Amino acid sequence: MAYQCGLFHESYKQDERLYQTWWVRGWLIFLLVFLVSVPIWGQAVGSALNTNLINLFVIIFIYIIGAHGLNLLTGFTGQISLGHGAFMGVGAYTAGILAVRYHLPFYVTLPAAGLVTAAVGMVFGTPSLRLKGLYLAIATMAAQFILDYAMRNWDSLTGGSSGLNVPFAAIGKFEFNTDTRFYYLALVMVILFTWITTNIVRTRPGRAFVAIRDRYLAAEVIGVNLFYYRIMSFGISSFYVGIAGGMWAYYITIISDEHFTMWLSVQYLAMCIIGGLGHVKGAIFGAIFMVALPELLRIPSEMLSGVYPNMFEIFGTLQQGVFGFIIMLFLIFEPDGLAARWLTIRSYFKLWPFSY
């Protein structure tokens, strides 16, 4: 035992462990310490970089939750959804309306947001029984437009284009009204949902999802109930993205329909693809990439704003164009995403200098 190089599992229990080696556990603790300490140094570093670092982290966390959801659906079950932007909106509006009209605390509205979104997602996911691939993409795109329309035009419920003002999340008298406070709330949520995702993936539903993705006919033959698991996947996925929407509502405190467009759905898909479909880490890498990129784009565009005064007006457009371009580049040159790249880099260092 003493001189083994590599992982040699001697029992199934060992193989199924969440932390395969004590190294993994050590790195995770290190990461946790790092994340907990962000608010302490974030302010200073952020202002040095001319950005609000804590705010960025919170947004990354919210996107990670949503991206985990879509990754479960698209990466693990192989069902494409172009409606997750609107589903996030459903979550945000559910949380917002319950908080504003019925004055419910956030620890009630947030699960409610998840459940309502899960229900909506399951309704729009029912075509997945008959439809695959292309057809499903189109069906969920229709869902996106229909929900988007409802959010914009159902004034009595959503407040229409004027938006909905949401109070801060609060437990008793304690309000999450600063970036730092919300940061810790979001951190807890993101750890919780990453943990849940990891566990879904390695238990029965997760394996059923992967079986459906890889060859659904074979999966059905060996006893995976296709309808049940596909709808379940849609439900869980929408639950995640609904929670993300609820968190978004409490963080931004103003919900308007403008945020939950087709563009957001595409961004979510791009997060999963850039990060790596079918890797739990993929959603995390993808969300970080998606939030970091506009920040990186901002620096050259600020420099250019001296030359082109209307740089800021076209920034949004430019961003979409660059995103579109990067998505294309990724798909052509790195179709497995950042998570796969991460694995290659890691195994390079692990095996160095004997990489054969």
Next chain:
Amino acid sequence: MPDAAVKFIQLFVTGLVTGSVYALVALGFVLIYKSTSIINFAQGEFVLVGAYICLFLVQAGIPFIPAFALTMGASVLLGLGVERGVLRPMIGEPIISVIMVTIGLAFFLKSTISLIWGTQIRVFPPIFSQEPIHFGQVIVSEVYIYTFIFAVLFLGIFAAFFKFSRIGIAMRAVANDQMTAQSMGIPVKIVFAVSWCIAAMVSGVGGILIGNINGINITLADFGLKVFPAVILGGLDSILGAIIGGLVVGVLENLMGGYLDQYFGGGVKEVAPFFVLLVILMIKPYGLFGIEEIERV
């Protein structure tokens, strides 16, 4: 004639005109799907590119007919470039990647265009007159009639092209069975490229026609999304289906918009086709003329 009937006919005729342009764009969409099995989410952006290039040329002082021909040339180049640069490397990748790459392309094209031309509405110098023509009590503007005629003309040209020309027959062969076609000596790569070129061309024509009616701005790209209900109704791989689907969706959205707007606070026209789409997917997923995929283990 009673007012209700006039309103109905009015809406129907307007819908038919819009629908004929949908049919044209849907034709391009189906063509790509048929020969390459790729769903092109950037179809609307092809419409946009065609419309803006033609506008640019016309504003530069080139008369309409040469400008139109040049736009067709530019569309061919666009189609070739996209096929070669973006889709060719994606052969053999999973469906989701291919879908995503066309979405990426869509956003890239759209933002490039709005960086060059801005987002405000631009109007074509009038080529067809807006003069209203009275058919009894129904009023139709002349430009609508020309649009319809042109759309039908182009549909006819392309339909004849598939039916009779050598490359058209090759395209149908590839759509039918790629491997057999290849073994019979049909250059599949050229067929792919031609499909993309024609798709870009018909979309360009659609863009110019619709731009003549409404003026163009960046939201014209949403026009491309309307082809989805049309092709789903007709069946993704049927050219006849695309034409009929386009017309039906155009008429339906106008009727639903005309009658239901008052109850839903406007904008029904934009969303109604997608309701139709979902309903069709539920009851007849392969559309009216599509080939049903039967899977056997």
